Amino acid sequence: MADLLGVAVLGAGHMGADHIRRLDRAVSGARVAAVADPDAARAKEAVAGIEAATVHTEAEAALDAPGVEAVLIASPGPAHEEALLAAFTRRLPVLCEKPMAPESAGALRVMEAEVRHGRRLAQIGFMRRYDAEYRRLKALLDDGRLGRPLMLHCVHRNVSSPPDFTSAMLIDSSVSHEIDAARWLLGQELTAVTVLRPRVSSGAPQGLQDPQFVLFETEGGALVDVEVFVNCGFGYQVRCEAVCEGGAARIGDDHGMPVTARGAVAADVPQDYLVRFADAYDREVQRWVDATRRGEVTGPTVWDGYAASAVAEAGVRALESGTRTPVELAPRPDLYAGTGH
Numbered sequence: 001m002a003d004l005l006g007v008a009v010l011g012a013g014h015m016g017a018d019h020i021r022r023l024d025r026a027v028s029g030a031r032v033a034a035v036a037d038p039d040a041a042r043a044k045e046a047v048a049g050i051e052a053a054t055v056h057t058e059a060e061a062a063l064d065a066p067g068v069e070a071v072l073i074a075s076p077g078p079a080h081e082e083a084l085l086a087a088f089t090r091r092l093p094v095l096c097e098k099p100m101a102p103e104s105a106g107a108l109r110v111m112e113a114e115v116r117h118g119r120r121l122a123q124i125g126f127m128r129r130y131d132a133e134y135r136r137l138k139a140l141l142d143d144g145r146l147g148r149p150l151m152l153h154c155v156h157r158n159v160s161s162p163p164d165f166t167s168a169m170l171i172d173s174s175v176s177h178e179i180d181a182a183r184w185l186l187g188q189e190l191t192a193v194t195v196l197r198p199r200v201s202s203g204a205p206q207g208l209q210d211p212q213f214v215l216f217e218t219e220g221g222a223l224v225d226v227e228v229f230v231n232c233g234f235g236y237q238v239r240c241e242a243v244c245e246g247g248a249a250r251i252g253d254d255h256g257m258p259v260t261a262r263g264a265v266a267a268d269v270p271q272d273y274l275v276r277f278a279d280a281y282d283r284e285v286q287r288w289v290d291a292t293r294r295g296e297v298t299g300p301t302v303w304d305g306y307a308a309s310a311v312a313e314a315g316v317r318a319l320e321s322g323t324r325t326p327v328e329l330a331p332r333p334d335l336y337a338g339t340g341h
Contacts, residue, residue, distance in 0.1 A: 004030055005029055005289055008063055009023070009072045010074060017046045022285055027282065027286050031050075031052075034056060035055055036062035037057065059086065069093075070092055070095075077099045080101055085109075096122055098177070101309055103313065104313045108306060123298065124301065125284065125300075129184055130280040130287070138185055150223070150244060153239075154239065155252070156238055158174070159233060167212075170209070175226050180300065180304060180308050182218070183341040189219045191326065192216070193311065196212070197322075236276050238276060301339050304341065307329060
């Protein structure tokens, strides 16, 4: 037990409970030492059967619990900034689910706090960087075999949106993954956003602008388009096609088991992101645990979290104004020099 990394998990909802299960059953080298959630019953249910895991209703109590050496933040986005700053104060390494902070001002405060400590403490949970297909596409683009990337065509579809999901959340919650993936795949910052509004789907809740078509410009002259449709009704789909000077490559095509019966062929379509990206989440958390045990912090940086928040914020302004909106980024601190996008 003493050789295992003691992790405090903040949040025991859908994402947090899955990470608790992952740390307990799928990842080596770590154990769940503490869990915090305002709903004590939910937290207790999430750690049922996990020996020695303590339950708390306050995040800081979990951070201070015996045996805690690292923190996994899976609470709702508005709670992330406070939790990150509390972890930084204790110099605890952190894996924080996106968004690092819902607003760029909060993300900037987190970045400034980490810079004051003089070293990286946090990895931000952009798990698509750990997906096998995305990693193959990244390697292909980096080796230059297809020439310079010109465009990325992206699709992001959900079966249905959660209650109280807003039109802005299609961008700052859903498309935030495409924002980071595009920055990482292309190695370029996104510089401007335009959001187009197709006719609203009859399956969308009243008042929700769904779907949306989002167009990003990059500092290198490439274009990235995203169809985001969060009430498509039939499945969870994420696709990306890179169009380059010498060829194109596409990931995200469905690879479920085809079943032939009664004169037709059918295949399962994932219904949830935890199904589609299960391997990516496992790989992400395992690599975080391994790095933390070595005394290192790797993966997406706080700068990446800040940039994603700033781009998403510009996207929401573009949605509201109907006009092309530039992205405004603060200067990149030296702490993140050489870490890529």
